[in-house]
Amino acid sequence: ILNVEQSPQSLHVQEGDSTNFTCSFPSSNFYALHWYRWETAKSPEALFVMTLNGDEKKKGRISATLNTKEGYSYLYIKGSQPEDSATYLCASTDNYGQNFVFGPGTRLSVLP
Amino acid sequence: DAGITQSPRHKVTETGTPVTLRCHQTENHRYMYWYRQDPGHGLRLIHYSYGVKDTDKGEVSDGYSVSRSKTEDFLLTLESATSSQTSVYFCAISDDLGDEQYFGPGTRLTVT
Numbered sequence: 001i002l003n004v005e006q007s008p009q010s011l012h013v014q015e016g017d018s019t020n021f022t023c024s025f026p027s028s029n030f031y032a033l034h035w036y037r038w039e040t041a042k043s044p045e046a047l048f049v050m051t052l053n054g055d056e057k058k059k060g061r062i063s064a065t066l067n068t069k070e071g072y073s074y075l076y077i078k079g080s081q082p083e084d085s086a087t088y089l090c091a092s093t094d095n096y097g098q099n100f101v102f103g104p105g106t107r108l109s110v111l112p
Numbered sequence: 113d114a115g116i117t118q119s120p121r122h123k124v125t126e127t128g129t130p131v132t133l134r135c136h137q138t139e140n141h142r143y144m145y146w147y148r149q150d151p152g153h154g155l156r157l158i159h160y161s162y163g164v165k166d167t168d169k170g171e172v173s174d175g176y177s178v179s180r181s182k183t184e185d186f187l188l189t190l191e192s193a194t195s196s197q198t199s200v201y202f203c204a205i206s207d208d209l210g211d212e213q214y215f216g217p218g219t220r221l222t223v224t
Contacts, residue, residue, distance in 0.1 A: 032210040043202065044155070046212035089154065093210055100145070101171065102155040 002026055004092050006103035013080050014111050020076045021106040023090030027071035034091040035064055035075055038105070044089060047075075080110040115139055116216040118203050124222045131190040133219050135203030137183075143206045144186040145170075145213065146178060148199040155202065161186055162209065193223040 005024045013019050025033065032051045036044040048057040053068040061078045077084055087105040115138030125131050135144060145160040147170075157170030159178040167178050175197060177189045190197055200220050204213040 034212060043215035043217055044213075046214070049210070049212045051210070091155075100157055100160075102147075102157075104152070104154040 002092055002094060002099050002101040004090060004101050004103040006090055006106050008106060010107040012109045012111060015080060015082060017080050018078045019080055020074050021088060023073045023103055025071050025092035027068055029094040030068045031093045033066055033073050036089040038087045038089055082110045082112050084108060085110045116203060116205055116214060118216040118219045120219060122220045124224060125193050126224055127194060128192050131193050133188045133201055135186040135216055137205050139205060140183060141205040141207050143209060145204040146188045147202045147204065149202060150199050195223050198223045
C-alpha cells in the first residue's frame, strides 16, 4: 500500500494571500498524481491529473507542479478567495493505475 | 456533473445485519470504485471494478464484497455489518485507470 502524505494538515490565510501545500508520494513505480478539491457537504472534484516529471498544470488561480523523481507535488493558489476554502486531496497511483491511495488532505480556510 | 447516484443516501442498521449500497452511473465509464471516508483517514479504497464481473480489492476490503452485473451498477455489500463500518461511503467512476475520478454524493451508514 502506498504512503501518501500531505502538509500542512490545515491552513488559515487571509483573502488575497497566495498559498501552497505539498503532497509527497513514493517515487518508485509512479504512474499518476491526482489533485481533488473537496468542499464541506459536497463530493470531491478533480482539479488535475499529472503523469510526467516536470508537469505543470493550471486552472484559473490554481496551479500544480510534479516531481516524480523525488516524489512530491505542489498545489498553489494565487490570491486566495473565501470560496477556495475546502480540503485539497492528492492521490497517487502506481503500477499503471493500481493501488490508488489518497493522502489525508490539507484543509484550507480563507478568511475574508 | 457526471451522472452518478448512490442509494440509499442515509441508512441506520443494527450490528449483524446485511447491508447493500448501490452506485449507479449513466456515463458508461469502465471503472467504478467504492471508498469509505473516516476522520483522520481521508478516503480509503474498498474495492474497484474494471468491467462487468471484473473486480479487485482495495486497501480496506475486509468485511466487504462487491458485484457488478451491469456496466452502470456497482453494489457494495456488508454481509454482517459491524460498528467499525459506520462511515460515509463514496462511489466514483473513471473512464480509464489513472484518469480523473468523478464522485457520487455519498451514503452515510450508521451501524448501531
